[in-house]
Amino acid sequence: MSRLGRQRELSLVIVMLALGGFVFAQAPQFLSASNLSQVAILAAIIAIAATGQALVVLTRNVDLSVDAMIGVVAFSVADILRLHALSVPLAMAYGVALGLALGIVNGVIVSVFRVPAIVATLGTMSVYRGFTFLLAGGRQVSLSDLPPEYINLARASVLGVPLYVVLAVVVVAIASLLLQQTRFGRQVYAVGSNPEAAAILGIRSRLVGFLVFAVCGMLAGAAGVLWGARFGTINATAASGVVLQVVAAVVVGGVNIFGGSGTVYGAALGALFLGLIANALTLLHLSQFWLQAIYGGVILVAVAADAVIVRRLQRAAAVRA
Secondary structure: OOHHHHHHHHHHHHHHHHHHHHHHOOHHHHHOHHHHHHHHHHHHHHHHHHHHHHHHHHHOOOOOOOOHHHHHHHHHHHHHHHHHOOOHOOOOOOOHHHHHHHHHHHHHHHHHOOHHHHHHHHHHHHHEEEEEEEHOOOEEOHHHHHHHHHHHHHOOOEEEHHHHHHHHHHHHHHHHHHHHHHHHHHHHHHHHHHHHHHHHOOOOOHHHHHHHHHHHHHHHHHHHHHHHHHHOOOOOOOOOHHHHHHHHHHHOOOOOOOOOOHHHHHHHHHHHHHHHHHHHHHHHHOOOHHHHHHHHHHHHHHHHHHHHHHHHOOOHHHHOO
């Protein structure tokens, strides 16, 4: 499965290169520095959220409340900065902490009360979004209400590389090390591969599940902070529908929806791939309504491919036994 995951990641890189070549032939501005920078910045936000989602999916779960968490954090941080209640660094730290708290709520509902993840997070998605509407009260935070040092985050760069991309690379690298080099990472894969065997080995599956939901919430909080700085004008519907893009990035990047295999690098590549598709539609003057169909189609194709692969591996294992 790990070999197949690497093959999917390589295939994704090849497809992106082919897509880039096609779009460049139709719209040469595709390779302009400003265009690539904007694509990378938006993909970085999705990649950070997708990293947290990948951890959840690896344990055979899914978090459907990611976009609601991004939205409530983005609006809360922007509103705090509008009121000058906190400095920019403290407001950003508050946003990440808020995301962590929301993720902990999800983790408690799924791991302690044993509510199926898809049901639990569907419910919390509505609760979190409703809280954002209550907090907003019909208002929106405008770009002019926010301090320049917050807005300038989206324009900042490190050695010519957008700051957002640097942050996404750091998050993905840390998560990858966590999965590959630590006991917790091995437990995540074990729980996703075979929960019964993991229990026999003494792995506390419920604790692992709780922790991945908490981390997912924390990274959604970080994505919410960056979302607010990138878009500036924030209302109660901020990031609505982004969960579809996040889940699509995870599964198209090779993380098996049935758990147990995949990498966060693949999820980040998936985020970049979907960002390139969105940009291609804009440059080729095609309707953005195709995006939702593309995201849904990508999920269906990836899940179908994973199902076929899993069945073949199970039959091969049965034959060997």
